[in-house]
Amino acid sequence: MTLTAPLPAPLTSWLDQAAAGLDTGAVAPGDLLPRLAAADLFRIGAPEGLGGAGGTAADVVEAIAAVSERSLAAGFVFWGHRAFIEYLLQSPNAALRDRLLPDLLDGRIAGATGLSNAMKFLAGLEELQVSARADGDGLRLDGKLPWVTNLRAEGFHVAAAVAGPDGRPFVASVAYDRAGVTRSPDLDLIALRSTSTAALKLDDVAIGADEVIASDALDWCPKVRPAFLGFQIGMSIGLARRALAEAREAAGAGRHALGTELDDAAVRLQAATDALRKGLADAAFVARPADLFRIRIALAEVANDAVGLELQASGGKCYLTGPGEGFARRWREAAFLPVITPSLVQLKAALAAQGAPAGRAA
Template identity: 70%
Template sequence: MTLDRDLSGWLDGAAPALDAGAAEPAELLRRLSRSGLFRIGAARDAGGAGGALSSAVEALAQVSELSLAAGFVTWGHRTYIEYLLQSPNGALRERLLDGLFVGEVAGATGLSNAMKFLAGLEELQIVAEPEGDGFRLSGKLPWVTNLQQGSYVVAAAVERRDGKPFVASIAHDLAGVERSPDLDLMGMRATATAAIRLSDVSIARDDVIAPDAQAWLPAVRPAFLGLQCGMSIGLARRTLAEARAAAGAGRHVLQPEIDAVGERLAAATRALYDGLDDGSFKGRPAELFRLRIALCDAATAAALLELQANGGKCYLTEPGAGFARRWREAAFLPVITPSLVQLKAALAAQRDAGRAA
């Protein structure tokens, strides 16, 4: 697949403003939605364009080649859509999905905390008390992307004091929902990234995405991490292309390294797409963790090669502006939750458990 030409042209020109916060996050979401991007990989009977999940990851990768800020927003929005597609709550899906496809409502994945909880790395940060036919929620989400001002829904895993944790959809206009100002990020500032605090927020059972988080989260984790990997794939492709273009006279010595990183990137991308489409990652999360690490490593290695291929001009304000943005973007990839450190810790714990057994 190839991105809509109007979208790709706009993203290419808007990338510096999206990074610096000079562009409007709402305009970014409108542009992405207008292209039909969020329908890719969603079933036709749900209003999507059809195709495998890997096609949605590929679309996200192509966005990220032009702007990682746009890729980050795409990931948050499309991942929330995936939650609804995999939810047993058909009424919630029918209520929200059309508005999400066209960008009238922003979808935010607040399940980073939940994925760390699933890996045994963190406790859930929102608790629920039963209240009539619903629940009353309190807690916080310290870092959530695509919280567009005035119209968003965020998914969150919730700890029940009287039973199993569940996953809820929380709308921006519920009493007790407080959004912080946008976080003071070093780059990627036009992503509507903020914190949320919940104070006695009442939700109905109709707002529950999944009543059993521990059973549902492993099933949706491949989409969560797989779509996230699209950011690394896209940035690695772009930085490798920049390195190849610059590795001319006097710098051809870098070509074997550029080719080697490109081969690693292609192999990891194929493995990711195959595992997403055949469903095997549901039973093999460690393999997905390793691919997330490998793709991030490819992106950071490619960024270093772009720097070496271009030399000192990367450190000059005007000619180095594009590289400086991509360098910041590459530095962000290892800390996206779950971070590489957290994934490596989870893999180490699994190895230790295997030895003990």
């Protein structure tokens, strides 16, 4: 299957072989991150002066989409890790960035985006689940993060939004080996099982000022939200592209009646992808997050429609274990897109609260 954004051949070959195992958990979760790092994917969009490859946020989206065409589990881990890197790139704490970034770019340690709670908090959908109290020159954290991806057993740093001692929220980086950090066993997911997705409990965890990513979350999170959500949308783009390509290939076997629906889905996919690229390029989503929410909704819906068209085009072979393996995986992957935080229901609720329509982005 031809990808929109080429990937290195060794990674392409490995993802094709490992996709089923990454979904079911048969592939060890620890194997994935080093494979993505070896292809230098985490350097895309990061400044060359900091060890990156240069490029734009749209380039990151395309890379995540390309990986997600092969495996949404791999795209999911890519998103979580690259989002954490982006937090450091947009943090005023240069010392923290310089300390953590080399190991993150090389995949020696995992970065986990624990800011789903923060993004829901900004939209008025949820209270912060981690709080801090003063302890001399430092802070003590308590709380939980019930669902975080890329909590790699070999080591991770997680970003957490925290209600400060004065009630003002900030964002901190918490290391896996800090006393009081407890990682649950991997969550019992129905798909995407090799993504090191687990819950975290923070019990009297000590951190210093040098571990604060942003001291004012209310000011900083809206600025980083376009990358957080935009990179995430790359998963929908990749899955939609792959399912539409599979559907077109199968539709050649006498199912020409689907042509109009396939063309419509492709037009919607391209229009929403173009709108995402434009909004990221001109920084429009900082002032107009509703536009980004609508694009997220639109592309998740296109991906689900595309997988449905793949089923119709392929027919009964989708229910055979061998020929239907790839489709069955994509069907499960598509079921995840509406519920990944922020879920489509949460985004629609946020739009309704703003009096904004949740219609198509383009």
